[in-house]
Amino acid sequence: MNRRHGLYWLVAALAAALVAGSVAGEVVRRRSAAAFAASVAADARLRQALLDSEIARFRLLPQALADDRDVIAAARAEPGAVKRLNAKFETFANRIGASAIYLIGPDGFSVAASNWNRRESFSGRDYRFRRYYRDAMRSGGGAQFALGTVSHHPGLYLARKVAGSSVLVIKLDFDRIEAQWRTAGGETFVTNADGVILVTSRDAWRFAMTQPIDTAAQQAVAADIGAPGLKPRPYTIDREGLVRMDERRGALQLASSPPSRDGWQVNLAQPIRVAVTTPMRSAQVMAALLALLAVGAVWWLAQRNRRRRERTALLEAAVTERTAELRREMEERAALEHRAALLREELRLANRLATLGQVTASVAHETAQPVTAIRNYAASAGHLLDQGASGEVRENLSAIDRLAERIGVITAQLRGFARKGIAGEGGAGSVLLADGLDGARLLLKERLAAVRYETPDIPAGLLVRGDKVRIEQILVNLLQNATEALAGHPDPRITITLALEENVNEDEDEEGKAQAVCLVIADNGPGIAPEIAARLFTPFATSRAEGLGLGLVIAQDIAQEFGGSLRLLPDEAARGLMPGTGGAAFELRLRLA
Numbered sequence: 001m002n003r004r005h006g007l008y009w010l011v012a013a014l015a016a017a018l019v020a021g022s023v024a025g026e027v028v029r030r031r032s033a034a035a036f037a038a039s040v041a042a043d044a045r046l047r048q049a050l051l052d053s054e055i056a057r058f059r060l061l062p063q064a065l066a067d068d069r070d071v072i073a074a075a076r077a078e079p080g081a082v083k084r085l086n087a088k089f090e091t092f093a094n095r096i097g098a099s100a101i102y103l104i105g106p107d108g109f110s111v112a113a114s115n116w117n118r119r120e121s122f123s124g125r126d127y128r129f130r131r132y133y134r135d136a137m138r139s140g141g142g143a144q145f146a147l148g149t150v151s152h153h154p155g156l157y158l159a160r161k162v163a164g165s166s167v168l169v170i171k172l173d174f175d176r177i178e179a180q181w182r183t184a185g186g187e188t189f190v191t192n193a194d195g196v197i198l199v200t201s202r203d204a205w206r207f208a209m210t211q212p213i214d215t216a217a218q219q220a221v222a223a224d225i226g227a228p229g230l231k232p233r234p235y236t237i238d239r240e241g242l243v244r245m246d247e248r249r250g251a252l253q254l255a256s257s258p259p260s261r262d263g264w265q266v267n268l269a270q271p272i273r274v275a276v277t278t279p280m281r282s283a284q285v286m287a288a289l290l291a292l293l294a295v296g297a298v299w300w301l302a303q304r305n306r307r308r309r310e311r312t313a314l315l316e317a318a319v320t321e322r323t324a325e326l327r328r329e330m331e332e333r334a335a336l337e338h339r340a341a342l343l344r345e346e347l348r349l350a351n352r353l354a355t356l357g358q359v360t361a362s363v364a365h366e367t368a369q370p371v372t373a374i375r376n377y378a379a380s381a382g383h384l385l386d387q388g389a390s391g392e393v394r395e396n397l398s399a400i401d402r403l404a405e406r407i408g409v410i411t412a413q414l415r416g417f418a419r420k421g422i423a424g425e426g427g428a429g430s431v432l433l434a435d436g437l438d439g440a441r442l443l444l445k446e447r448l449a450a451v452r453y454e455t456p457d458i459p460a461g462l463l464v465r466g467d468k469v470r471i472e473q474i475l476v477n478l479l480q481n482a483t484e485a486l487a488g489h490p491d492p493r494i495t496i497t498l499a500l501e502e503n504v505n506e507d508e509d510e511e512g513k514a515q516a517v518c519l520v521i522a523d524n525g526p527g528i529a530p531e532i533a534a535r536l537f538t539p540f541a542t543s544r545a546e547g548l549g550l551g552l553v554i555a556q557d558i559a560q561e562f563g564g565s566l567r568l569l570p571d572e573a574a575r576g577l578m579p580g581t582g583g584a585a586f587e588l589r590l591r592l593a
Contacts, residue, residue: 039337040270041255047181047188048257048266051199054177055156058098062141062160062168065092065101074103074112075163082112086123089114099155099173104133106165120150127169131224132159136167143262145198147226154198154206154225174199186270187243187252193263194221196230205234210267235269243269290319369443369476370403376446377403399442406439406469430593431468433517434458437496439468440475447483451492458498463593464517466562471590474558474566477551478521478586485525485584493524495577501589515592516564522577522585528568536568563591 065071070088073081089101093114100122102113108128115121127133135142136159144157148171155173162168181188181201189200195211208231213221218230235252236244242251252269259265293315304311381396437455441448464471479494486492501516528536535541537556542549552566559566566588574585 036270036272037253037255040253040268041257043270044255044257044266044268047268048260051174051177051190051264051266052260054174055172058096058156058170058172059158061096061098061170062158062162065168066160066162071103071166071168072163075105075166077105085112086114086116090116097176098170099151099153100169100171102169102171103162104167104169108133111166122150125150127167130157132157132169133167135159136161137165145192145225149226186268187245188266188268191265191267193259196221196225198225198264202234205231207231208234242272290322293318367407369480370407373443373445374400374403403443406443406472429465429467430463431466431471433462433464433471433590434460435468436464436466436471436475439472440479443472443476444479444483447480448494451483451486451494454493454495456496456498462517464562464590465564465593466558466590470558470562474555474588475521477555478588481551482521482523482525482584486523489525491524493578495522496520497522497577500592516589517592519588519590520569520577520585521588522574522583524578524583527571527574527582528584533568537566559588559590564589 068088070081070085074085085103089103089112092098093101098114100114102115102122103111104127105111108126110122110125110127113122116123130144130146132142132144132146135144140161142157142159144159145154146157147154153173155171157169157171159167159169178199178201187200187202187205189197189202189205191197191210194213194217195209196213197205197208197210200206207222207225207227207229209218210233213230222229234245237254238244238251240251241254243254244251248271250271253272254267254269256268257266377396377400381393381400384392384396437458441453482494483492486494497520499518499520501518532541537552539553540549556566566586569585569587571582574583577583577585
């Protein structure tokens with residue numbers, strides 16, 4: 001009888017384990033499936049945002065290049081313009097990562113292209129059949145995803161009408177994004193408004209349909225893309241909405257992001273075998289074990305009445321503790337997912353704040369010099385006023401007025417930088433080089449008085465490309481750095497030399513004509529340490545505790561914006577300019593206006 005009774009308990013325990021495992025597995029499966037579906041949907045939206053960001057980076061480029069003088073010159077068939085534009089397109093395409101940049105003339109044939117020197121060059125090709133060309137000619141702009149007729153490589157073509165009846169086109173391919181998607185796992189693909197796959201981590205899926213399209217519409221879409229035809233949907237969807245593929249085992253969870261303004265939609269299919277099945281199996285085993293333990297404990301307590309209350313209390317404590325651990329694990333997982341979302345947002349915020357921080361630091365750095373000069377002039381004016389030198393006082397007040405005006409111009413320029421987000425949008429005029437040197441000498445009058453300062457004779461009427469304030473910024477930064485390096489030197493010297501250079505730009509048509517002026521600012525100070533020189537033109541690189549490390553970065557950016565350059569000369573060159581000393585020498589090249 002006892003043996004039969006024990007068998008009954010064993011059967012009951014197994015049945016309870018099966019029921020508990022089944023129920024717990026189903027509950028966990030549903031929760032895990034819902035959580036996994038939400039995670040896939042969030043990932044799809046994130047990939048959509050990255051794709052939109054990549055396209056937005058190129059969308060305004062045709063408009064920005066529309067006013068380029070070489071583009072306008074090539075569109076007007078000016079002599080030598082096509083050669084310059086080919087080189088410019090090639091450099092620009094390599095710099096921004098564009099697949100191709102080319103200009104289509106009024107007759108529909110390509111005039112210049114970034115791949116002009118390759119076998120598959122776009123130059124001289126007929127593009128009248130392309131929709132983006134017709135749209136640009138009709139409405140001023142066009143966009144089309146199509147298969148390249150020359151490269152046979154798909155991409156997004158962004159077109160803009162320029163210079164009358166010419167069209168500027170930038171081709172953007174998605175090879176890098178597709179490679180990232182393949183590395184991330186799952187199946188990622190982008191569909192257009194017709195449901196046709198354009199961009200995908202699986203090449204075999206390209207130009208496949210994801211929804212029924214009638215025959216006439218299929219032919220129209222294929223012709224527009226430039227594909228021989230559209231492929232059938234490469235996967236199936238079961239009754240539960242899960243994706244099934246012949247080449248992959250198991251089901252995939254499919255999520256789609258909201259369509260963009262162009263009708264593009266990112267779709268992401270992730271395998272759910274590990275993400276959902278593993279927690280379900282674990283829950284089933286755990287629930288079954290708990291059920292077996294519970295039934296065994298009840299049977300054991302039934303046989304041992306004396307210890308029933310004690311064993312029951314222990315069992316309840318064990319179940320409560322385990323349940324609390326499971327709850328904590330679920331809460332920790334939810335907290336981690338929430339924290340990951342917050343970190344992504346904080347990274348985006350940090351990127352924006354970094355830009356504003358550099359602008360703020362630049363304002364402090366660039367206005368510190370005029371403010372110091374104003375204080376010096378004001379102090380000097382007080383002494384001169386006591387001495388009755390009213391004429392010199394007026395000169396000091398006039399200098400203070402000019403410096404205050406300079407501060408206003410600097411802050412206005414930097415406010416424009418903060419609003420626009422990039423430098424160099426103000427354009428470049430022309431300025432007398434002598435005025436730039438005089439302005440820098442005005443700002444650093446007190447500092448330069450403490451050194452032997454030698455400057456060359458500046459030819460009258462020598463104009464350089466730029467504006468007066470920012471040319472002064474470059475010279476003030478270089479001269480101030482030199483005076484600070486010479487602090488405490490027994491014989492401090494700063495020497496500026498000037499030379500005119502020819503043909504610094506291969507695109508110039510006139511040979512033998514001076515195209516640039518080269519200024520070399522040298523001092524006989526201790527020089528620059530090698531570890532600092534290696535990163536001298538990177539933000540916040542400085543050897544002075546009170547320095548910001550932004551002056552040379554800003555100076556180099558200004559010089560490059562005006563078509564020039566700024567660099568540190570090797571030690572041998574510096575010693576040649578200052579024989580018998582160490583010192584540092586900077587070479588500033590400026591384009592002649």
